[in-house]
Amino acid sequence: MAMLKALVVDDASFVRDLVKRTIRQRFPVIETTDAQNGKRAQSLMSRSTFDLVLCDWEMPEMSGLELLQWMREQPQYKTVPFIMITSRGDKDHVIEAVQKGVSEYLGKPFSPEGLSKKIIKVMGRSLKEAMDHSGKSMAGPADAFKESAALLTQKREAPAPARPNPEPAVLAPQPNASSAEKKPGTGKSAMSLASVRFADSALKSVVKDINLTEVKVIAKRDQSFPGILEQAVVDIDMSEGQMARLNGYVHQLQAVDKRQDTDFVSVTIRFVDEDPKKLEDLSRFIARFRAGKR
Structure with missing residues (x-):
């Protein structure tokens, strides 16, 4: 009881x-x-x-x-x-x-x-x-x-300032990018960077597609990848120094190319936030993201 x-x-x-x-x-x-x-x-x-x-x-x-x-x-x-x-x-x-x-x-x-x-x-x-x-x-x-x-x-004391979860360096576009990096939606003109954090690791990635329900990012295979249904926080630069932190979980992991030695993995994160302010920020980012793909 x-x-x-x-x-x-x-x-x-x-x-x-x-x-x-x-x-x-x-x-x-x-x-x-x-x-x-x-x-x-x-x-x-x-x-x-x-x-x-x-x-x-x-x-x-x-x-x-x-x-x-x-x-x-x-x-x-x-x-x-x-x-x-x-x-x-x-x-x-x-x-x-x-x-x-x-x-x-x-x-x-x-x-x-x-x-x-x-x-x-x-x-x-x-x-x-x-x-x-x-x-x-x-x-x-x-x-x-x-x-x-x-x-x-021990006597309980005020907590020491916590360290934020690891903030990975962004995946910067390379001049000699592979064909996988230049696929539609991830080209240089449409590239949006995202940091995806998990409990024990973080992914350097670029946004492939995004809507109010989920985001699909592309990450290099040589990183540590999460498991299905694992918690995630997607940090997206909203410009002007503002950062949107969207809570979600891993919905899908998939090879970008239909070959075993593919260099890139697609990760789909389903959002779970219901905060209207976060959804408003996300809507603005989606509009800007889609405008950049045209």
Whole structure:
């Protein structure tokens, strides 16, 4: 029987399901409830009490930062752990979250191990006591608790600024590009660069095609490729110093050429964001991308 309660807040149902599944498998004493935005989370938190909040930053109606600020103003939530799970990992955003009272910061895409360690760190003795009382143990790597055992007896401090997930160097067009690089949609006149980040790696790539549902990128084969359904964050330069960070998952991997020794692989990322602002930014990029292909 669950003894602790966690609230998972994200506008993408795919991400909420990943977080809930990890908690269910590794921490059976934690019962999860989810909300698609900060407003819905605020309503749930006003009617019930939660022991842990795991929240996205960018959401419609109320952002994760606004929810955090409201939460710290409520007497019953002043000290409740709040983990910000977001693709925004730059130093300024981390500092802002720390100033508002965030307990920990986890970058997207994340691994189950990374999420588990953050939960162990912020929950401390309450989680250990609940696990001991239930007589249950975590599924997955058995030493996840051992690796973080010291954290359970240490005084909790404000998190150090997190390092953003690896930002790969862009795949710059080469003067002697192969025929694969010059295929329709990836020629120099239409080339748009994208950084695709995964939990443990990143791809240097160019955009082959994009719409509001998915993006197809072309990457050199000599890189480390993800598995199907793996989380991804696509960083797209929106010009004028603005960067769109779109959450998704790997839908398809396919050789560009019909031969075993092809040098290029096509990766299709399905988007999961439902934030109207992100969709608006994406629409502007698509218009510019298609205009460049004419």
